[in-house]
Amino acid sequence: MAATVTPDPTAPARKPGYRELLRTPGAWTFLLPGFLARQPFAMLTLSIVLLVEHTTGSFGTAGTVSAATGVSMALFAPRSGRLADRFGQRAVLLPGVLLHAAAVGVLVLLALADAPLWALLSAAVPAGASVPQVGPMVRARWAHLLRDGAPGPSGPSGPSDGPRASGAPERARLLPTAAAFESVTDEFTFVIGPVLATALCTTVHPAAGLIAEATLTVTGGLVFAAQRRTAPPAHRRGRKHGVRHASALSVPGVRVLAVAFLGIGAVFGGMQVSLAAFTDHIGQPGINGLLYGVFAGGNMLAGVVYGTLAWRSAPHRRLLTAYATLTLTTTPLWAVDSVPLLAVLGLLAGLGIAPSLITGFTLVERLVPQTARTEAFTWLTGAVALGQAGAATAAGQLTDDFGASAGFTVPLVATALALVTVTLLRGWLKPGPEAPRKEDGGEPGRRGEGHRATFPVD
Numbered sequence: 001m002a003a004t005v006t007p008d009p010t011a012p013a014r015k016p017g018y019r020e021l022l023r024t025p026g027a028w029t030f031l032l033p034g035f036l037a038r039q040p041f042a043m044l045t046l047s048i049v050l051l052v053e054h055t056t057g058s059f060g061t062a063g064t065v066s067a068a069t070g071v072s073m074a075l076f077a078p079r080s081g082r083l084a085d086r087f088g089q090r091a092v093l094l095p096g097v098l099l100h101a102a103a104v105g106v107l108v109l110l111a112l113a114d115a116p117l118w119a120l121l122s123a124a125v126p127a128g129a130s131v132p133q134v135g136p137m138v139r140a141r142w143a144h145l146l147r148d149g150a151p152g153p154s155g156p157s158g159p160s161d162g163p164r165a166s167g168a169p170e171r172a173r174l175l176p177t178a179a180a181f182e183s184v185t186d187e188f189t190f191v192i193g194p195v196l197a198t199a200l201c202t203t204v205h206p207a208a209g210l211i212a213e214a215t216l217t218v219t220g221g222l223v224f225a226a227q228r229r230t231a232p233p234a235h236r237r238g239r240k241h242g243v244r245h246a247s248a249l250s251v252p253g254v255r256v257l258a259v260a261f262l263g264i265g266a267v268f269g270g271m272q273v274s275l276a277a278f279t280d281h282i283g284q285p286g287i288n289g290l291l292y293g294v295f296a297g298g299n300m301l302a303g304v305v306y307g308t309l310a311w312r313s314a315p316h317r318r319l320l321t322a323y324a325t326l327t328l329t330t331t332p333l334w335a336v337d338s339v340p341l342l343a344v345l346g347l348l349a350g351l352g353i354a355p356s357l358i359t360g361f362t363l364v365e366r367l368v369p370q371t372a373r374t375e376a377f378t379w380l381t382g383a384v385a386l387g388q389a390g391a392a393t394a395a396g397q398l399t400d401d402f403g404a405s406a407g408f409t410v411p412l413v414a415t416a417l418a419l420v421t422v423t424l425l426r427g428w429l430k431p432g433p434e435a436p437r438k439e440d441g442g443e444p445g446r447r448g449e450g451h452r453a454t455f456p457v458d
Contacts, residue, residue, distance in 0.1 A: 017308055021177045026230040030141050033227065035185060037097075037220025038134040040213040042193025044127070045070055047201060047209030048107070052120065054206040055111045064117065065124045067389055072128030074386040080133050081378030082247065085371055088234035089137050090225045097221035100130035101214040108207045132221050135186060136377030142178040143365045143373055144232040175365055176315075179358040180307025187300045187354075191293070232370060248376035252428040253367040256421060257360050258383045260323065263418030264356055265387020267330065267349065267411040271295055272388075273395040274333075274407035278342065281404035287339065294343045298350025306358050315366065316429035319359045323419040326352035330415055333408035349411070363429055387414065 022028070045066040052062035084092045107123035200208035248254050272292065279288040311318060329348040336342045360380060368376040391414060395407030422429070 018177065018181060021174050021181060021307075024145055024174070026145060027142075030138060030224060030227045030230050033220050033223035034134050034138040035189070035220075036216060037132060037224045038138075038186075039189050039193055039196075039220070040217045041131060041135070042189045043197040043209060043213040043216075044104075044131065046194050047197045047213055048124065050198070050201040051108070051111050051206045051210055054201075055114060061117055061120075065120045067393070068121050068124045069128035070385055070389045072125045073131045074382040074389070076129035077131070077133050077136075077378040077382040077385070078248070078375055081136055081375035082372070084133070084137060084140075084374045085232075086234060089140075089231045089374070090228060091234070093132055093134075093137075093221050093225040096130050096132050097218050097225075100127060100132065101218050103127035103130055104210050104214040104217075108210050112207060132217060133374070133378050133381070134221065134224060135182065136374050136381055137224075139179070139182055139361060139365075139377045140232050140374040141230050142182070143175065144370070145230060146175050146178060147172050147365060147370075176311060176358065176362050177307040179361045179365075180303050180354070182361070183354050183357045184300050184303040184307070186357075187296055187303065191296055191300075232373065248368055248372040248379055251367055251372075251376070252425075253363060254376050254379060256425045256428050257363060258379050259421050260319075260356075260418040261360060261380045261383035262387035262390075263323070263326075263414040264353060265384035265389075266391035266414030267326070267353060268384070269388035269391030269393075270395045270407055270410035270414070271346070271349070273392050273399065274405070274410070275342075275346070277395075277399040277404040277407055282339070284339070291339070291343055291346055295346040295350045298347040299353045300350075302351040302354035303358065306355055314430070315359050315363045316426050319356065319363065319422055319429065320419075320426060322352065322355035322359055323415060323422050326356055327412070327415040327419050328352075330408075330411040333411065334405050336405070336408075367429070 022031075048066045048069060049062040052058075052065050056062065080092055080096065103123055103126040107120065107127055110119050110123055196212070197209035200212055205211075249258075275291050275295075276288050279291065326349070329345065329352045333342070333345055333349070336345060361377065364376045364380065365373065391410045395410045398406040398409065
């Protein structure tokens with residue numbers, strides 16, 4: 001008779017790490033095509049600005065068309081996520097990437113033909129609405145692999161592999177590391193995407209950025225969609241399938257996080273406009289890219305470090321700390337008139353963003369059932385995009401009316417409001433009794449605590 005090995009409760013838990021995360025079976029099959037497919041997300045709006053400004057000579061027109069694309073994406077992204085939860089990622093991606101490429105192609109032709117603004121907007125709206133939500137889909141795959149413990153269907157309609165599910169509780173502790181990894185990946189795309197778009201539009205052709213964006217979207221999207229084994233299962237609606245779909249917004253915690261993520265988007269949008277205005281005001285517009293790079297670098301650095309730490313505090317408490325830090329670091333920006341000091345403060349502000357993003361996405365994974373995860377992730381990414389668009393507009397108006405530094409008040413006000421929201425409604429961010437237990441990598445739940453929505457069966 002074999003001896004039974006009892007785990008030592010006093011043994012220290014292993015620290016989560018990126019090496020262990022990337023050894024997750026099946027991870028690389030969706031990470032590489034996923035990175036390729038979401039790279040265009042960071043190229044689209046800037047490529048539109050560069051092309052439309054070249055053909056119309058107006059930054060105002062270019063900004064309007066670009067903003068229409070961003071707002072359209074933010075509004076339609078949750079619908080795309082919900083469809084992916086309901087019918088599967090492949091069913092949404094295949095027609096989506098083709099529609100997006102077609103809309104971008106029409107926009108390019110209209111811009112080169114000097115079409116009026118209304119015509120450009122008619123193409124910009126579907127181009128934004130059809131942006132593939134690959135980032136949320138990748139996050140949903142991580143949650144499926146690490147929390148649910150299933151590698152996906154064994155075939156077109158086959159069952160999940162049972163043996164691998166046994167490792168789910170052990171792998172679930174890697175979920176914050178996965179959230180950090182995705183945050184760093186997102187930020188990396190926004191470092192190289194604008195550089196690539198600018199280089200193509202200025203050295204090849206004004207339309208080259210959009211053409212490359214559409215090409216990468218189709219190529220990466222089709223390869224990503226082909227990785228069916230790691231995809232979360234579809235949860236079809238109706239009595240036949242035994243699942244009733246409610247919106248992810250029926251979970252109060254998702255609503256709180258969506259409002260809070262507007263503040264993160266406001267930091268991105270406010271910093272972009274305000275740094276450009278400040279450097280132009282002091283006669284050094286060439287250092288704008290350097291300052292924003294420092295800001296983005298702080299975000300990436302914080303994300304890398306955050307993912308290597310084993311946290312003992314509950315995620316909703318970490319979220320409060322993250323937003324308090326972000327509010328504190330954005331407070332003095334408006335009063336700075338020195339480039340070195342602005343760089344330091346920008347770095348600190350960047351350091352506060354990643355923990356807010358990572359903790360928010362970690363909370364979504366714990367609060368939302370598998371049947372609505374992708375939609376929930378898209379609500380947060382859409383909130384960031386919407387906050388970014390609104391903050392860019394507000395910061396631009398304040399800069400015109402009150403001076404180059406006035407736009408820096410937008411990130412401060414937005415993050416302060418987000419902090420107040422998270423503080424007052426923090427009870428909605430606690431997992432309920434049906435949430436994952438500590439042995440499954442989650443925080444221990446107390447009965448009656450939290451507000452996780454139920455998704456009843458017909």
